[in-house]
Amino acid sequence: MTNNRSSKGRTEGEEANLDRELYFGDSYFADTQLYSLSAQIAQIHKLGAQRILEIGKGNGFVSDFLSKAGHDVTTIDINPNLDPDVVGDIRKLNEHFSPGEFDLTVCAEVLEHMPFEYFEGTIEQIALSTSNRAFITIPRCQHILLDFACLIKIPKLRRKLRSLTLTLPKKDIWSGHHWELDSDKKTKKREIRKLLEKHFIVESFERFKLNPYHFFIVLKKRD
Numbered sequence: 001m002t003n004n005r006s007s008k009g010r011t012e013g014e015e016a017n018l019d020r021e022l023y024f025g026d027s028y029f030a031d032t033q034l035y036s037l038s039a040q041i042a043q044i045h046k047l048g049a050q051r052i053l054e055i056g057k058g059n060g061f062v063s064d065f066l067s068k069a070g071h072d073v074t075t076i077d078i079n080p081n082l083d084p085d086v087v088g089d090i091r092k093l094n095e096h097f098s099p100g101e102f103d104l105t106v107c108a109e110v111l112e113h114m115p116f117e118y119f120e121g122t123i124e125q126i127a128l129s130t131s132n133r134a135f136i137t138i139p140r141c142q143h144i145l146l147d148f149a150c151l152i153k154i155p156k157l158r159r160k161l162r163s164l165t166l167t168l169p170k171k172d173i174w175s176g177h178h179w180e181l182d183s184d185k186k187t188k189k190r191e192i193r194k195l196l197e198k199h200f201i202v203e204s205f206e207r208f209k210l211n212p213y214h215f216f217i218v219l220k221k222r223d
Contacts, residue, residue: 138180
């Protein structure tokens with residue numbers, strides 16, 4: 001990352017020195033935030049990974065739960081205040097880990113905190129770190145006009161979550177981000193997908209129904 005101020009987003013120095021208490025503020029108690037964190041855990045469990053690298057520890061909600069559930073989780077973060085297992089730059093995962101050291105590399109709501117120029121190189125580092133899959137989440141630049149979701153449960157059949165979301169594009173992104181999905185031509189979903197497909201097979205690229213601001217992306221490493 002660079003320490004020069006861009007039009008959006010925090011500098012590297014600011015990210016590295018954020019107070020731990022920030023990750024336990026009111027926004028982290030919001031239903032949509034808790035839904036996303038819980039869904040991350042469920043998705044990781046579904047993928048069946050045992051050795052997991054989590055990029056961006058945050059408040060530890062995901063890594064703590066998975067560790068207690070018996071997964072071997074290693075965390076890396078640029079911010080030492082969060083007590084990650086490794087303090088380091090995610091653009092240089094190869095300096096900390098061996099190629100294919102993990103079954104799954106998780107990078108949730110992290111990539112948008114760096115200038116977009118580092119996106120492709122970071123995806124390459126993520127691909128090097130995993131022997132199998134990666135799971136990333138990215139927010140989308142959008143106005144949410146309508147957000148409706150309901151859980152339908154029919155006896156002897158699977159539960160189905162139905163949702164309806166109406167959105168409009170917007171120009172502004174959250175002040176802590178350098179970019180978001182669809183915030184400009186370079187970050188359109190189709191362009192992001194092309195960059196991901198250089199290193200991975202995109203198994204799913206979907207809006208999370210209970211928090212339509214977040215897109216969940218499951219990736220399979222190419223042979």
